[in-house]
Amino acid sequence: MSRRRPLLRRSQLNLWLSRPPKLRTFAGLGAVILLLSATAGLAQGVEVPKDLNEVATSLQSLQVAANTIWVLFTACLVFFMNAGFCMLETGFCRPKNAVNLLAKNLIVFALSSISFWAIGFAIMFGDGNEFLGNSGFFLMGADNSPATGDAYKGVYSALSWTATPLLAKFFFQLVFAGTAATIVSGAVAERIKFYAFFAFSLLLVGISYPISGHWIWGGGWLAKLGFWDFAGSTVVHSVGGWAALMGAALLGPRIGRYTEDGGAVAIPGHNFAIATLGCLILWLGWFGFNPGSTMTADAGAIAHITVTTNMAAAFGGATATVVSTLYFGKPDLSMIINGILAGLVAITAPCAFVSIESAILIGIVAGIIIVFSVVYVDKLRIDDPVGAVSVHLVNGIWGTLSVGLFAAGPGQLYAEGLGPAKGLLLGGGTDQLWHQFIGVATVGLFTVIFATVAWFLIDKTIGIRVSPEEEIEGLDLGEHGMEAYAGFMFRDEVKGFVDLLKKMSVGR
Amino acid sequence: MSRRRPLLRRSQLNLWLSRPPKLRTFAGLGAVILLLSATAGLAQGVEVPKDLNEVATSLQSLQVAANTIWVLFTACLVFFMNAGFCMLETGFCRPKNAVNLLAKNLIVFALSSISFWAIGFAIMFGDGNEFLGNSGFFLMGADNSPATGDAYKGVYSALSWTATPLLAKFFFQLVFAGTAATIVSGAVAERIKFYAFFAFSLLLVGISYPISGHWIWGGGWLAKLGFWDFAGSTVVHSVGGWAALMGAALLGPRIGRYTEDGGAVAIPGHNFAIATLGCLILWLGWFGFNPGSTMTADAGAIAHITVTTNMAAAFGGATATVVSTLYFGKPDLSMIINGILAGLVAITAPCAFVSIESAILIGIVAGIIIVFSVVYVDKLRIDDPVGAVSVHLVNGIWGTLSVGLFAAGPGQLYAEGLGPAKGLLLGGGTDQLWHQFIGVATVGLFTVIFATVAWFLIDKTIGIRVSPEEEIEGLDLGEHGMEAYAGFMFRDEVKGFVDLLKKMSVGR
Amino acid sequence: MSRRRPLLRRSQLNLWLSRPPKLRTFAGLGAVILLLSATAGLAQGVEVPKDLNEVATSLQSLQVAANTIWVLFTACLVFFMNAGFCMLETGFCRPKNAVNLLAKNLIVFALSSISFWAIGFAIMFGDGNEFLGNSGFFLMGADNSPATGDAYKGVYSALSWTATPLLAKFFFQLVFAGTAATIVSGAVAERIKFYAFFAFSLLLVGISYPISGHWIWGGGWLAKLGFWDFAGSTVVHSVGGWAALMGAALLGPRIGRYTEDGGAVAIPGHNFAIATLGCLILWLGWFGFNPGSTMTADAGAIAHITVTTNMAAAFGGATATVVSTLYFGKPDLSMIINGILAGLVAITAPCAFVSIESAILIGIVAGIIIVFSVVYVDKLRIDDPVGAVSVHLVNGIWGTLSVGLFAAGPGQLYAEGLGPAKGLLLGGGTDQLWHQFIGVATVGLFTVIFATVAWFLIDKTIGIRVSPEEEIEGLDLGEHGMEAYAGFMFRDEVKGFVDLLKKMSVGR
Structure with missing residues (x-):
């Protein structure tokens, strides 16, 4: 049999299945060594197709299986990003x-599931007009897949013409929708009411995200204009970023964050172990986010996108490390983390359309932008505890525009004139x-208006900000009646403890 | 080439492989820009099958490859649940x-691997009688796969008639067996001897779990009766739950957990960051647990099961959040976590047999049950530090029975009269x-008897409970001679510290 | 339709897609119950291949898709090992x-990506001579895959003759290269300068690792000699281990680690929750590391390798638990962790070449070795905070040699005379x-020389060790100007606190 025989390896498999006696001579092992004189060729029982029609059906079924495995695997990676955001945001805040x-961060995906199932998916991908489904x-x-005669909405339809089941596509889109809501969570941290965030998440994932998403991925007016966003620098990240920005601005800064004389007081995060874990989980998740957005197991495309994604992250992280060392004197871990995330957000829109060299440049620029953006947002006295605005909004915009700078051109990386x-x-x-600029601007304008109205309505009904007393005591006791780290001693407690000891001494 | 050409995308791939010159005009990049004038069509070197017999063998080989990828991917997700249980249980207990x-939680999967390899798998899936293999x-x-003429044991054989290698099926079943043992760990926490748990795990995974598993998934009497449990609400979760219940009951409560006048003292967990991470890992793992139980890459089935699983979790979590807010006044994080897990446990049996709407109802009921079950188990003075009994046993029963309420009927979701x-x-x-009730009752009865005997024998030999002194000092020093968080200061230490300072003051 | 029909399940899928009315009789659900009378057979729209040539091309495309999914999935698991090492090493050190x-541990993969992209991959797998590409x-x-006429370098070429895209292979090899650098990080912990590690990582991944890797996996002289290392006990682990050993030896021990009278002072880790999580992530990652090294979705091989990998880990962990109980009196958690990792490192070279029974023996020996190796390295006064030398170097050597003891022989597990x-x-x-011994010795010698020169050069330029003052204060403040756990109180602080209180009392 030729080494170059390109398919099947039947003989290999048969040989495998008829596993040879193993360890036979190693007499000390007793029963363990008795062995399978195993049997039976794989080929027996194979039903031979009658004609090429049957072969075609078999081939399609296998293609659908491969595509569905790919979609579900990558969706699982994106789902896991919930854990990444959860650890990152929690670690960056106070205990x-x-x-x-x-x-x-735990309940938000449950809410996204409910909201996107009920109305979000229909608005984003259902039949409708250029503005919403x-x-x-x-x-x-x-099932709106082409094989059922009901084209999957969106400009990427050519990539998914095999009939990946509707529910696999739904699940993939759901985990994306969940990401947008999670982004908001970090920026409004440490002062928002639990049920206010609960309500906003339902509105964002059910209405706002799918409307602008329909414009771009649902075959709407931006898609027709020629705006391109492969995996969601705008659809997901800048939408989440705008909503986060409005939330942070309307809530106002945390107590003690800015001084009256214009100074800013850094409030350090309490657990960089879980924050770093979160960053690595997010990096992993992006290998689902971007390559999974093909929604087909297109070997060349998914390999290319995986590498562009990784190189942008690597150069984003390394650049931010060096730039923050030059700027602040020392390599700040939160800057390394945010530099990696900035590279990932930026490459999300162009990942399938640009070369690896372009991806590296996009990542380097993202790694520079993030350092200065964090500083600048702080100067605006917008208190964003985790840097969500700089990571997701600013680099979401940069990534979307970078398509207009670096795209290889139609028919170059994706075939047949698309892209x-x-x-x-x-x-x-x-x-x-x-075109990229128009998309950035209109989606931004829409999301800002929607988020402002939504936050305003929630504020007028259930209120968005906890009381100053609750904020100082901590939301864990106020909103949930529990502690995260029961048993540990915190420095805050020492002050009262010193006072207690003084009293003890005095009383003696 | 037609857009609707459903297979292959050869031209796309070729275009891809012959990657175009990139960034050619961006002259500043020096060497980076020199580029591949790459080569060679994919198609060259393809060996053409001689006839439809060869095509059939190739198609089967590809089907086996797809199925095996699916089985190993989902098995990896289920394996990762060990980390989920580990973080969840640890976070819910004291430092x-x-x-x-x-x-x-780390050693238990090693023990499960040994026990299930040696005897468990044979008892559960080997040839034998209706009661055990x-x-x-x-x-x-x-290899007991149909293609070798030795039918894979169990009622789902129709789903796995392609020859997924025995070892892939073994590994998938092994990670399930490991789950059952892990469930026990949480309920017996903070007072059990390390080697007592060690011994019980070997017995549970080697003997008890596979015997009742044989009845249901090994072609035994419950399978023949028409009892259905798709992914293990009974086989895995209620078996683990019964064993956990008996362990917790026989061990008795932790010192200080219940007062003499009938009151209960909550003992808060020490690390909700890792507990929440654990919940998200478990949620992720369930996308392997349930859809992987098809053991074939059946696109429609795995997509459907993924979505039923997720919707039950989402509605379980959201319902428990609201119910616990109404019942306790505030949304307790441990209730959100357990609500999600309750929905996941409940949908495990019916996930493949019910519609999405039914899955949502099953999840909502699970989210209600969990809140009241936790309260009720506490009233019985059974001290279950992590709520394992309420999550896995009570909702395992609910999920198993829900098949009898919501199943779509044979030939509806799974073809050819199965289900x-x-x-x-x-x-x-x-x-x-x-039928579902009979399965719940007999498996419960068997597991209760087995667990009682096993715990009793272990107690009479090596003892199951640590000494009161060791329990008060902590098992970390007593059983392992080490601390989990060396360097951190704990509130417990402050009391002694205050005493020390008093002495210092007095001595002055 | 026959139950044994081995392919396609068209009727099943069709039935699925034409989902039946669900819950129709459950009238209380209102709109939810209105239902899809869904449509359309999958088969319509299938284009029938014209002849067997077209069938062949379709089959190859599917094979490539399956292989690429497998390579990217397993690469993601290996990438995730960065999180495992990060949590493990951090947890084993001081806060x-x-x-x-x-x-x-976060930046190291970014650096590996840069270095391996720029030069490492070319040296390791590019055309060249027997010593480097x-x-x-x-x-x-x-693209150096056989289908393009440019054979993929390395002895395993027969396993990857279908045209998996170059970039998928690159990404898979990149995550391996990253692992080697991460191993070093633990051994040099708590005293190395951040940018010294930064520089060494670039050199190791860019030059040293790929050169010795070329000898073995790049078709170099060791491959031609008949040295075999399936997934990298030597290529990755012992290379990382040698570099770690030289780094730890040249840096010298941490202050206070060894006393003048020859005693050793254990410095306990500060967070075993994340360390254990790290171990479980690494265990999971190894299901990518070893089975992924097939680089094809060869069902029999990947299932076999998954099980050998797992059984070695399980027996390694259980053996180390028992041995450390016998030796130290109690089961030390760090020994359980390192026992599992020892089993995994040891099985990495032989995983594809040995039976499951042999894998178990290899794991048992690894579990014994690890306990005594940790003790012995300590006796040499080489301060390796996480046990990296014992896990990766000593067991990397053991695993590589075990191929020469346990290999089933060519044509037994892998077909056609390979192995x-x-x-x-x-x-x-x-x-x-x-042959295995020659590989171990020459790769060891080369890496020791390279690492010594590299560490020496870095020491002479930017210096490798922080000042004693910085080491005592902690590298977090010294190198990064921040704390990992802001807000928590540490026992170290209590001493100063007691002094403060004394002063308060005196001053009164």
């Missing part, structure tokens, strides 16, 4: 608010960059 | 027992519900 | 150095053992 952050609420409606026009830096003119 | 909980000990025996009869609430009569 | 350990720098060069000669304990003579 007295840890339960609240954990609870928010209006069919398929509660997952009721025919953005050649980018400006590759000699492709400014058209694509302009 | 002085953290090393002990970590050590138990008796061949294939130490993995010796022919439970139509459920009572869909107009299907009480037969299926009765 | 005052936690940020430094987290930062090193010299083409494909910056990923420029034709090591039959091992000594199976009656195969000493040739293979001798």
Whole structure:
């Protein structure tokens, strides 16, 4: 049999299955050594297809199986990002608010599931008009895959023409929708009411995210205009970032964060072990986020996207490490973390459309942007405890625009004329960059208006900010009646303890 | 080439492989920009099958590859649940027992691997009678897949007739067996001897779990009766739950847990950051647990099961959040966690047999049950530090019975007449519900008897409970001679510290 | 339709897609119950291949898709090992150095990505001579897979002759390279300068690791000699281990670690919760590390390797637990962790070549070795805070040699004459053992020389060890200007606190 025989390896498998006597000569092992003189060729029982029609059906079934495995595997990676955000945001905040952050980040995916199942998915991907879908609420409606004659909405339809089951596509889109809501959680941390966040998450994932998502991934007006966002720098990250920005701005800063004379007081995170774990989980999750957005097991595309994603993260992290060392004197761990995330957010839109070299440049720029953006947002006195605005909004915008700068051009990486026009830096003119800008601006404007109205309504009904007393005591006791780290002693307690000891001494 | 061409995308791949010059115009990049004028079509070197017989063999080989990837991927997710249980249980207990909980949850999968390899798998899936298998000990025996003429044991054989290798199936079943043992760990926490748990785990995974498992998944009498448990609400969770209940009851409560006047003293967990991480890992793991139980890459089935699983978890978590807020006044994080897990345990039996709407109802009921079950178990003065009995036993029973209420009926979701009869609430009569009840009762009875005898024997030989002195000092020092968080200061230490300072003051 | 029909399940899928009315009789649910009378057979729209040539191309495309899914899935598992090492190493050290350990373990994969992309991959797998490759720098060069006529370098070429995309193979090899660098991090912990580690990682991953890797996996002289290392006991683990040993030896022990009279003072780790999590993540990651090294979705091979890997880990962990109980009196958690890792490192070289029974023996020996090795390294006064030398170097050597003892022989587990000669304990003579020894010795010698020169150069330029003052204060403040656990109180602080209180009392 030729070494180059490209398929099947039947003989290999047969040999395998007829496993040879093993360890036979190693007499000391007794019963363990008695062995399978195993049997039976795999080939027996194989039913031979009658004609090429049957072969075609078999081939399609296998293609659908491969695509569905890919979609579910990558969806699982993206689902796991909930754990990443949960650990990252909790670690970046204070221990007295840890339960609240954990609870928010845990329940938010449950809420996203409810909201996106009931209405979000229908608005985003259902049939409708250029502005929103209006069919398929509660997952009721025919499978909108091309094989059933009902085209999967969105510009990427050519990538998913095999009939990946509707529910696999739904689950994949659901974990994306969940990400947008999670982004908000970090920026509003340490002062928001639990049920206010609960309500906002339902609105964001049920209404706002799917409307702007429909424009881009649901075949809406931005898709038709020629705006391209492969895996969601705008659809997911800048939408989450805008909502986070408005939440942080409307809530106002945490007590003690800014002084009256214009100074800023850093409030350090309490657990960088889990924060770093969170960053690594998010990095892992992005290998689902970006390559999974093909929604087909297209070997060349998923390998390419995996590597562009990783190189942008690596260069983003390394650049932010060096830049923050130059700028602050020492490599700050939170900057390393945010530099990696900045690279990942930025490469999300262009990951499938750009070369590896371009991905590296996009990551380097993201790693520079993040350091200065964190400083600048702080100057605006917008208190964003985890840097969500700088990571997701600012780099979401950068990543979306970078498509207009670096895209390899249609028919280059993705076949058959699909994809953005050649980018400006590759000699492709400014058209694509302009389309990207229109998408950034309109999605931003819409999300800002929606989020402002939503936060305002929630504030007028159940209120969005906890009382100053509760904020000082910590939201864990106030909102949940429990502590995150029962038994541990905290420095805050020492002050009262010193006072107690003074009294003891005095009383003696 | 037509857009609708459903297979292959050869031209796409070729285009991909012959990657175009990239960034050519971006002259500043020097060497980086020199580029592949890459080569060679994929198609060259492809060996063409001689006839449809060869095509059939190739198709089967690919199907086996897809199934095996699916089985190993989902098995990895289930394996990861060990980390989930480990973090969850440790976080729910006190810091002085953290090393002990970590050590138990780490070694338990090693023990399960040994026990299930040596005898468990043979008892559960080997040829034998309706009550237990008796061949294939130490993995010796022919591959029991249909293609080798030796039917894979169990009622789901129709789903796995392609020859997934025996060892892939073994590994998948092993990670399930490990789960059952892990469940016990939480309920007996903070007072059990390390080697007593060690011994019980070997017995449970080697003998008890596989015997009742044989009845249901090994082609035994319950399978023949028509009892259905798709992924193990009974086989895994209620078996683990019964063993946990008996362990917790026989050990008695932790010192100080219940007062003489009938009151209960809550003992708070020490690390909700890792507990929440554990819950998210378990949620992720369930996307292996349930959809992986198909053991084939059946696109429609695995997508459906993924979504039923997720929706039950989401509604379980959201319901428990609201119910616990109404009942206790505030949303308790441990209730959110346990609500999600309750929904997941409950949907495990019916996940493949019910619609998404039914899954949502099953999750809502689970989210209600969990709150009241935790309260009720506490009233019985059974001290279950992590709520394992309420999550795994009570909701394992609910999930198993829910098959009899909500099953869509044979030939509806799974083809060819397999699956439970139509459920009572869909107009299907009480037969299926009765069969489910018989399974719940007999497996429960058997496990209770086995666990009682096993715990009793271990108590008479090496003893099951640590001394009161060791329990008060903490099992970490007593059983392992080490601390989990060396360097941190704990509130317990402050009392002695105050005494020391008093002495200092007096001595002056 | 026959139950035994081995492929396709078209009727099943069709039935599935035409989902039946669900819950129709459960009238209380309102809108939820309205239902899909869904549509459309899957088969419509299938394009029928014209002849067997088209079938062949389709089959190959599917095979490539399956292989690429497998490679990327397992690469993701290996990537996740970065989180495992990060949590393990950080947990085993003191809280005052936690940020430094987290930062090193986070940035190291970014650095590996840069270094391996730029030069490492080309040296390891590019065309060249028997000692190093010299083409494909910056990923420029034709896809070196056989289908493109440019054979993938290395002895395992027969396993990857289908055209898995170059970038998928690159990413898989990259995550391996990253592992080698991470191993070093633990051994040099708590006293190395951040940028010294930064520089060493770039050199190790860019030059040293790929050179010795080329000898073995790149078709170099050791491969031609007949040295076999399936997944990297030598290529990855002992290389990382040698570099770690030299780093630890050249840095010298931590202050206070050894007393003048020859005694050793144990410095306990500060967070065994994350350390245990790290161990479980690493165990999970090894299900990518070893089975993924097939780089094809070869069902029999990947299932076999998964089980050998797991059984060695399980027996390694259980053996170390028992041995450490016998030796130290109590089961030490760090020994359970290191026993599992020892089993995993040892089985890495032989995993594909040995039976399950042999894997168990290899794991048992690893579990014994680890306990005595940790004690012995300590006697040499080489201060290795996490036991990296014992886990990765000593057991890497043991695993590599075990191929010569236990290999089943060529044509037994892997077909067509590939693989090591039959091992000594199976009656195969000493040739293979001798080849394994030559590989261990030459790779060790090369890495020791390289690492010594590299550490020396770095010491002479930026210095490798922090000042004693910084070491005592902690590297977190010294190197990064931040704390890992802000807000928590540590026992170290109590001494100063007592002094403060004394002063207060005096001053009164």
